[in-house]
Amino acid sequence: MKCSTQVFKIGTSNLEEVIRTAARIIQQGGTVAFPTETVYGLGADALNPDAVSKIFKAKGRPLDNPLIVHIADQERLDMVASDVPDSARSLMDAFWPGPLTMIFKRKDIVPDVTTCGLDTVATRMPDNPIARELIKEAGTPIAAPSANISGRPSPTTAEHVISDLSGRIDAVIDGGAVRVGVESTVLDMTPDIPVLLRPGGVSIDQIKEYVGEVLVGYTDRPAGAGEAVRSPGMKYTHYSPETRLVLVMGNSSAVVDKIIGLAREYLDRNIRVGLLVTDETAKTDEMAEYVSPDRVFLLGSRYDASAIASNLFAGLRYLDMEDTDVIIADGSMGIAGIGAAVLNRLKKAADELIEVN
Numbered sequence: 001m002k003c004s005t006q007v008f009k010i011g012t013s014n015l016e017e018v019i020r021t022a023a024r025i026i027q028q029g030g031t032v033a034f035p036t037e038t039v040y041g042l043g044a045d046a047l048n049p050d051a052v053s054k055i056f057k058a059k060g061r062p063l064d065n066p067l068i069v070h071i072a073d074q075e076r077l078d079m080v081a082s083d084v085p086d087s088a089r090s091l092m093d094a095f096w097p098g099p100l101t102m103i104f105k106r107k108d109i110v111p112d113v114t115t116c117g118l119d120t121v122a123t124r125m126p127d128n129p130i131a132r133e134l135i136k137e138a139g140t141p142i143a144a145p146s147a148n149i150s151g152r153p154s155p156t157t158a159e160h161v162i163s164d165l166s167g168r169i170d171a172v173i174d175g176g177a178v179r180v181g182v183e184s185t186v187l188d189m190t191p192d193i194p195v196l197l198r199p200g201g202v203s204i205d206q207i208k209e210y211v212g213e214v215l216v217g218y219t220d221r222p223a224g225a226g227e228a229v230r231s232p233g234m235k236y237t238h239y240s241p242e243t244r245l246v247l248v249m250g251n252s253s254a255v256v257d258k259i260i261g262l263a264r265e266y267l268d269r270n271i272r273v274g275l276l277v278t279d280e281t282a283k284t285d286e287m288a289e290y291v292s293p294d295r296v297f298l299l300g301s302r303y304d305a306s307a308i309a310s311n312l313f314a315g316l317r318y319l320d321m322e323d324t325d326v327i328i329a330d331g332s333m334g335i336a337g338i339g340a341a342v343l344n345r346l347k348k349a350a351d352e353l354i355e356v357n
């Protein structure tokens with residue numbers, strides 16, 4: 001699958017030209033990675049089965065994990081989805097463009113490879129002008145999962161995309177770091193009561209304001225073999241650095257104590273530690289004794305889940321160094337708002353979960 005990957009860096013005056021060139025690649029059945037507000041996506045024409053197959057190949061994505069179809073205006077929704085309830089229309093008015101993916105019955109125009117043969121389709125409108133202009137100019141819905149090798153932390157910069165997919169995709173549009181940093185919320189709108197399949201940029205409380213009841217249909221750990229899942233993505237390990245990841249969760253002072261204890265213990269055993277911690281945890285005096293500063297990645301304040309979300313995947317990638325044996329992650333942020341999505345990603349990435357109180 002070797003190909004040379006073009007990198008288009010967005011400057012002050014080349015936006016239109018880049019969009020035109022990238023849209024042509026999509027129209028011709030190629031693959032283009034582009035920024036959305038959540039993470040970088042790897043896009044191809046959602047209605048072209050050969051093009052969509054290239055996404056699965058480039059990412060090494062399991063063939064039963066369906067893709068989200070991105071659109072640039074609400075009118076396009078009716079091209080790919082049917083039986084859209086009024087409740088979904090009010091969610092669209094409130095949250096589109098934005099990090100909310102909704103699942104509907106699919107129309108036949110959407111090929112099997114895009115939905116992995118399901119009779120439903122996941123769709124959203126991204127809140128990023130580069131993404132929307134690209135979709136408009138291509139004139140077709142764009143299927144776009146995260147632009148990483150499957151299982152790795154999602155990419156939040158073009159450099160992350162290049163590091164995973166250079167030589168495997170046709171082009172990358174470099175539009176700088178993304179804003180949100182974790183993937184979209186996935187909401188199944190096909191049952192009478194919507195079911196939350198993945199926490200993300202829009203919180204369950206925000207959704208409830210518009211639709212009343214919402215059922216929670218996800219767990220924070222990969223589903224066991226043979227376990228029934230509503231969303232195929234739930235079966236797979238996700239977001240993982242190659243380095244062993246230990247997540248410490250619970251109330252903040254207990255988490256800090258545990259992280260210091262672990263760092264000391266590992267150091268005594270000559271195990272090289274990286275720390276993925278909130279600013280407050282890093283400020284603890286003892287921390288500096290055990291871990292050198294270049295192995296500490298600051299996530300942001302424990303009380304600012306949005307900041308943590310935007311730094312999370314870059315931190316997991318940064319600490320995934322050859323000379324680090326274990327990464328200890330700080331799970332002291334709450335689950336309010338986007339905190340639920342942050343903790344979900346950390347739990348899925350973790351090899352070991354320690355709960356303290």
Ligand code: AMP
Pocket residue numbers: 065066067068103115118120121122144145146183186197198230231232233234
């Ligand atoms: P990604 O684009 O890699 O962030 O993943 C998209 C997520 O949406 C995965 O967890 C998929 O399993 C899920 N998904 C996509 N289409 C459907 C669908 N039709 N029904 C249920 N889940 C879906």
Ligand code: MG
Pocket residue numbers: 145146154
């Ligand atoms: Mg992904």
